[in-house]
Amino acid sequence: MTTRRLRIGTRGSQLARWQAEWVREQLQRLGIEAELVLITTSGDRQQQWSVEALGTTGVFTKEIQQALLAGEIDLAVHSLKDLPTRPVPGLTIAAIPSRGPVADTLITRDGRSLMELPPSATVGTGSRRRAAQLLFHRPDLQIVPLRGNLDTRLRRLREGDFDGIVVAAAGLARLGRLSEATQNLTPDYLLPAPGQGALAIEAAESTPDVLEILARLNDSRTAAEVTAERTVLATLAAGCLAPVAAWARVVQGRLLLTARVLSPDGAEKLEVTCSGEISEPKRLGEKVGALLKAQGADRLVSMARAHPEKPAAED
Numbered sequence: 001m002t003t004r005r006l007r008i009g010t011r012g013s014q015l016a017r018w019q020a021e022w023v024r025e026q027l028q029r030l031g032i033e034a035e036l037v038l039i040t041t042s043g044d045r046q047q048q049w050s051v052e053a054l055g056t057t058g059v060f061t062k063e064i065q066q067a068l069l070a071g072e073i074d075l076a077v078h079s080l081k082d083l084p085t086r087p088v089p090g091l092t093i094a095a096i097p098s099r100g101p102v103a104d105t106l107i108t109r110d111g112r113s114l115m116e117l118p119p120s121a122t123v124g125t126g127s128r129r130r131a132a133q134l135l136f137h138r139p140d141l142q143i144v145p146l147r148g149n150l151d152t153r154l155r156r157l158r159e160g161d162f163d164g165i166v167v168a169a170a171g172l173a174r175l176g177r178l179s180e181a182t183q184n185l186t187p188d189y190l191l192p193a194p195g196q197g198a199l200a201i202e203a204a205e206s207t208p209d210v211l212e213i214l215a216r217l218n219d220s221r222t223a224a225e226v227t228a229e230r231t232v233l234a235t236l237a238a239g240c241l242a243p244v245a246a247w248a249r250v251v252q253g254r255l256l257l258t259a260r261v262l263s264p265d266g267a268e269k270l271e272v273t274c275s276g277e278i279s280e281p282k283r284l285g286e287k288v289g290a291l292l293k294a295q296g297a298d299r300l301v302s303m304a305r306a307h308p309e310k311p312a313a314e315d
């Protein structure tokens with residue numbers, strides 16, 4: 001077993017540091033000392049650009065993964081929903097800890113709920129998944145592109161740039177600001193992003209001693225849930241830029257998976273729910289992905305690709 005101090009690579013945002021610090025504390029409980037190493041990613045550097053304009057996935061993870069491969073850090077803590085589904089040679093997800101809240105929340109300036117917002121109200125979000133589902137319920141809403149860290153987005157709402165914003169409950173809770181949420185958006189209303197609320201702890205395959213330690217932070221139930229969700233994304237070859245949502249949960253000893261694909265304008269919506277063995281999350285994700293394809297999901301995903309002018313960012 002390793003006796004040296006482990007180096008945890010993380011982005012510098014408040015949320016990322018909270019998450020990395022949480023992992024540091026979990027390691028400390030196991031008697032393992034660790035320290036944070038802050039790494040700036042291209043997604044952090046280019047706040048003014050849409051993620052699509054950056055022309056690649058993994059803008060919040062790539063530099064951190066390079067540091068892992070170079071041996072500059074021993075482990076990386078990511079928001080799982082920011083981590084592309086395509087594996088990186090030499091790296092592995094060593095642990096997926098127990099998940100936080102999964103839902104999205106609406107925050108409005110005047111405390112009105114989604115259905116109470118006035119006609120043509122403006123909602124700031126950079127996520128196509130959020131935009132499409134909001135428009136499905138309220139086609140009149142004006143969706144305004146919004147990027148940046150959670151604190152930036154909350155500040156812009158207070159400054160009056162929008163009537164409302166939609167953010168992940170997990171992020172708000174971690175910043176200690178869940179009380180600012182106006183409305184919890186239930187999954188039937190706004191289905192979350194694959195992996196939302198969960199962390200991924202990544203390490204290099206060449207460091208089996210580190211992998212062995214990190215395995216103790218894994219929560220097998222959360223791992224099964226997010227594996228099913230991410231398999232839908234991978235099966236649809238959708239990436240983070242298409243309006244794809246997926247949510248898996250354990251109900252009566254079985255894994256229940258709901259996934260949605262929408263057109264970017266929210267006018268079309270496909271949805272599938274299936275259950276499967278907890279021990280076979282990948283099979284369940286593939287099945288749901290295939291059923292969505294059979295309903296025409298590929299056409300909706302390519303509609304999103306054909307409209308790159310609309311930015312997508314926060315999931």
Ligand SMILES: NCc1[nH]cc(CCC(=O)O)c1CC(=O)O
Pocket residue numbers: 079080081082150166167168170171195196197198313314315
């Ligand atoms: N890149 C944005 C991001 N990545 C992870 C979270 C919050 C935590 C989570 O959803 O797991 C957020 C903020 C948001 O979506 O509002």
